[in-house]
Amino acid sequence: MLDPKFVEYKAASEIWPTAQLLKQAEDGQLVLRFSALSADESTTLIHRLSRELPDHAVFQSRFGTEDQWVTILPLVSRAKILERRNQIRQAMAAYAQTCAELIKQYQADALASEWTVDDHGEHCQFVHSASGQTVEAPFHGLVRVDQIDPYFFALFVKSTQGLEPVAELVTHDFHDGARILEAMAAEAPEIPL
Structure with missing residues (x-):
């Protein structure tokens, strides 16, 4: 991933036309830095750019x-x-099944020694020492697509052998993961198990 490009502005009224922003952002992250932008102006700008750039995440990345x-x-x-979509649905099912299996083994104190565990509240991270597979599993079961954390799903597909066709879609773990899951939820809200 390339370093972000920074563009300095004083106010939202100075920003480039959308086509020019799109061109600048096509190779990676574009950061618009404003020296004078109110919270309301920022919100309005983010909503406008989100509508005009539907294949991009637009968000405030520095506050206060x-x-x-x-x-x-x-x-x-x-x-x-x-x-x-078929490979993604298979990856979602594999993620939900792997989460359930690992949580069950962990709670029964029957987890294989190859797995390291980091129990942290509502989730438990499992990392396989040989393969590097990373599974951030919620303690509650996964039934619907909207229950899957986008970042955790991205980590899973990028570290799981056989899921390369899905992993290739992920450049920005959280944001691409969210986009993938939103598209799948729009088609069918249940995880195919």
């Missing part, structure tokens, strides 16, 4: 300081997601 940052991040295209 003298300058405000709005980040534009290219995401995996909906077309690519839909091309691989």
Whole structure:
């Protein structure tokens, strides 16, 4: 991933036309830095750019300081997601099943020694020492797509052998993971088990 590009502005009224922003963001993260931008102006700008740049995440990335940052991040295209919908559905099922199996083994004190465990509240992270597979598993079962954490799903597909066609879609773990899961939830809200 390339370093972000920074563009300095005083006010939202100075930003480039959407087509120019799109061109600047096509290679990676674009950060708009404003020296004078109110919270209301920031919210309005983020909503407008989100509508105008539907294949990008647009969010405030720096708050509470003298300058405000709005980040534009290219995401995996909906077309690519839909091309691989079957592999994604299989990956979601594998994630839910793996989470359930590991939590069950952990709670029964029957987890294989190859797994390291970090129990932290509502989730438990399992990392396989040989393969590097990373499974951040919730203690509650996963039934619906909207119950899957986008970042945890991205970590799983990127570290699990056989899920490379899905992992290839993920550049920005949280944001691409969220986009993939939102597209799948729109088609069918239940995880195929």
